[in-house]
Amino acid sequence: MRTLISVVAITAALAALGMEAEAGQRGMASYYGYHSKTASGEMMNPNAMTAAHRTLPFGTRVRVTNTRTGRSVIVRINDRGPFIRGRIIDVSTGAARALGMTGSGVAPVEVDVVS
Helix, strand or coil: CHHHHHHHHHHHHHHHCCCCCCCCEEEEEEEECCCCECCCCCECCCCCCEEECCCCCCCCEEEEEECCCCCEEEEEEEECCCCCCCEEEEEEHHHHHHHCCCCCCEEEEEEEEEC
């Protein structure tokens, strides 16, 4: 019973934060590769499998799937963004390479939180 209450409480807390819609989120991704400090305080490594998301907590791991090519990669959220309307995630250059989106700069993606 206690576990059920905990699950309900966590689900309610996530919903209050607007995070229930994060699973299966679809939209456009872009990529970046600056050598600067991220919002989480770590240095940006363009070759690491990391990403920026507006609301997901730092450290959250998500599977980003390029819906055009079917390629996917798991990245760790360590920054905030993107700050361009219509984009849902900014991935590192290394992740963009794995997704096959460096030529176009943007790609339609699906983002799923992984546990």
